[in-house]
Amino acid sequence: MKFAIALFSPPHSPSSRRALRFSEALLSGGHDIIRIFFYQDGVYNASANIVMSQDECDLTNEWREFIKQHRLDGVVCIAAALRRGILDEQEVQRHNRPTSTPNLSEGWSLSGLGQFHEAAQQADRLICFGGH
């Protein structure tokens, strides 16, 4: 079955951990993930600047590895990302922030909400995490 995953909560929330574990279980079970879309505070999961203590679950790193390993389509809503300080190289240039370093994690791309709707149209199931 084709799944689309949407995540709306930050990396320290239980929903974000559940979203990742659910996504891992999908692939283990032979399903496809056509897109993972981060929106609202979920965009923080794609930040390269989150630093966890060594003995704590490093979810942003796990997401990055998961996306990379399975070559998934990881999309971060650009409007939600910009207002939360998640920028890629292009946005650093566009908004003229010479002192900023791009902090969008490797493997993710910034794009619009149309990507969310497109995934919802194409998938057999849309599963959202962290909405409230």
Add this chain to the structure above:
Amino acid sequence: MARSMLIITRHSPWSGTSAREALDVVLAGGAFELPLGLLFLDDGVFQLISPQHPSSIQQKDLTANLQALSLFGIDELYASNRSLAERGIAADSLSLPVKIMQDDELTALIKRYDHVITI
């Protein structure tokens, strides 16, 4: 055939970005002419009060964005009667032509859509 989506918005317009970001999902889907519905639930019904004076807390007026819904052809707009009543909001004072739904009607409404998301 395009899949339908019901977006449930549960936050007041002054409590952060949730109301705005729920509306953005709706308007983005409207741009693709998708069959969408928008349900104002719980504190989300505060978005329907008119007039609002957000400039006094340095915020933008969401009411103007709500008026864009009809331009995008989104006319499946709903509000929970219980949510309105609990907050003392009169159904005839709202800034959008929403259908007022009783609890049992909400159950049927949610069941009718292919996708349901809460923001």
